[in-house]
Amino acid sequence: MLRIPENFVHTRSTPFRNKETAPKALFTHHNTKAHVYGRLSVMQGTVKYFGFPDADATQPDLELIIEAGSFGISPPQKWHRIELLTDDTYFNIDFFADPQVNLEGAGIGKVVNTHKG
Known part of the structure; x- marks a missing residue:
């Protein structure tokens, strides 16, 4: 399982989001910046995480189902998007x-x- 390095510090939390309030960018190709890990925590329902090998890839190299009570971690600069199931x-x-x-x-x-590129 992917882990956030112990020396990394918590810098930001988003508000709780749903399909109406989540930024549209989360549902399209994006990545976390260099030196930043994202941890998506699902409180209710199910999220599908799609990881991509680069900014131009259309086929995911990783698919992860994240159910209520669980979380998924996205490493720095990993292109990805989510889908609410x-x-x-x-x-x-x-x-x-x-x-x-x-x-x-x-x-x-x-x-x-x-931004791609």
């Missing part, structure tokens, strides 16, 4: 960063990259 799904995301690195950007853009 149940209408009642709600979740949040916590971000953990290398304390030696100064992250640039604001809000979710500080830890998530939606």
